[in-house]
Amino acid sequence: LHEDQDGVSQECRHLMSSLPRDKGWVVKHLFKYQGFWHTTRQVQGVLACQKLFQAQETDLFLVTTPKSGTTWLKAMAFAIVNRNRYPRIDHHPLLSSNPHDLVPFLELKLYVDNNVPDLTNLVSPRLFSTHMPYITLPDSIKDLECKIVYLCRNPRDTLISLWHFSNKLRPKTIGNISLEDAFERFCKGLSLYGPFWDHVLEYWQQSLERPERVLFLKYEEIKAEPKVHLRRLAEFLGYPFSLEEEKLGMVDEILKLCSFDSLSNLEVNRMGKLSTGEDNKAFFRRGEVGDSTNYLTPEMIEHLDVITENKFIGSGLEF
Ligand code: A3P
Numbered sequence: 001l002h003e004d005q006d007g008v009s010q011e012c013r014h015l016m017s018s019l020p021r022d023k024g025w026v027v028k029h030l031f032k033y034q035g036f037w038h039t040t041r042q043v044q045g046v047l048a049c050q051k052l053f054q055a056q057e058t059d060l061f062l063v064t065t066p067k068s069g070t071t072w073l074k075a076m077a078f079a080i081v082n083r084n085r086y087p088r089i090d091h092h093p094l095l096s097s098n099p100h101d102l103v104p105f106l107e108l109k110l111y112v113d114n115n116v117p118d119l120t121n122l123v124s125p126r127l128f129s130t131h132m133p134y135i136t137l138p139d140s141i142k143d144l145e146c147k148i149v150y151l152c153r154n155p156r157d158t159l160i161s162l163w164h165f166s167n168k169l170r171p172k173t174i175g176n177i178s179l180e181d182a183f184e185r186f187c188k189g190l191s192l193y194g195p196f197w198d199h200v201l202e203y204w205q206q207s208l209e210r211p212e213r214v215l216f217l218k219y220e221e222i223k224a225e226p227k228v229h230l231r232r233l234a235e236f237l238g239y240p241f242s243l244e245e246e247k248l249g250m251v252d253e254i255l256k257l258c259s260f261d262s263l264s265n266l267e268v269n270r271m272g273k274l275s276t277g278e279d280n281k282a283f284f285r286r287g288e289v290g291d292s293t294n295y296l297t298p299e300m301i302e303h304l305d306v307i308t309e310n311k312f313i314g315s316g317l318e319f
Contacts, residue, residue, distance in 0.1 A: 007113050012044045019043075022190050025166040025177055030190065036133045037194050044114070045107030046136055052116065053106060055140040060237055061148045062103060062129040065199050066192045067161035068153035069219040071283045074099035074129060075258035077149065080234045081127060083250070094257055096268055098280045106130045106138075109276055131193045134202040145213050149233065150203040153219035154319040155196055155308055156292035156301060159186045161285065163295075168282045183300055187307055197311035204317050218319075220289050226255050260287035
């Protein structure tokens with residue numbers, strides 16, 4: 001992983017010198033930009049996207065809070081949208097590429113480290129992903145009213161997943177971040193793209209105002225009723241399953257292809273790395289609902305639940 005200030009442009013350094021900063025989970029610092037916490041590298045990527053990324057009307061955006069099942073959502077959306085291009089499941093790109101390589105992050109892959117991507121050869125519809133909060137999204141995405149799928153997960157499991165992930169990415173020399181420390185920072189909103197609750201609320205409100213433009217999904221709900229939500233996702237994206245496809249078992253086939261068990265056992269996801277340096281296997285841990293109860297004390301859970309209730313009060317949103 002890159003050190004905090006490596007390869008950072010003059011413009012970005014200048015901006016960051018005026019931003020609130022605090023301790024990071026993996027790299028030294030987090031900076032608060034437009035109300036949310038980012039690493040240096042992300043701030044630079046976000047600024048580049050805001051300046052350079054030009055959306056097209058047919059673009060589809062997958063937006064998540066970190067560790068809420070982004071990898072899973074990318075796999076499902078990619079499989080849905082491209083099912084006519086790749087009718088043979090035994091030759092499917094998801095068997096040889098990590099979902100993050102098939103659906104690139106705007107600020108973490110395409111525009112990271114001063115990269116200016118060539119997007120001219122991408123087939124339509126272009127599928128992109130981002131963790132950017134709504135307020136930060138490049139203007140053209142909002143102006144063109146592009147479709148956005150937003151996925152989040154209950155804050156307890158999100159925190160535990162983020163804690164494990166951060167410890168995997170932390171340089172060995174600095175050791176692990178303790179659970180108590182991670183918990184305290186998360187509760188204060190001091191986590192990657194946090195405050196978690198503000199991120200979720202922004203997109204929740206957008207989904208209420210414009211349901212045809214923003215689909216709001218929860219990890220737990222997909223886990224509980226995968227078929228229902230895969231169909232919902234396909235319809236929203238504009239690729240509903242036909243009666244014929246339903247009869248052929250296409251819904252089950254896609255769910256199986258994208259399941260935790262199949263993806264996590266593939267060679268590419270056990271041994272491969274992303275171009276941005278992370279091990280593919282870091283994105284697959286347990287993939288279950290409620291694992292946080294194995295780590296958080298009842299007091300911690302209660303504390304977190306009270307924050308969630310207070311933040312979401314009157315919004316109609318619950319976890
Ligand atoms: P856990 O750490 O709780 O296991 P993200 O993809 O946003 O980084 O989120 C990672 C979380 O999603 C991890 O949660 C990971 O195990 C889980 N995950 C990854 N692939 C999945 C899949 N195909 N189905 C369900 N969960 C998955």
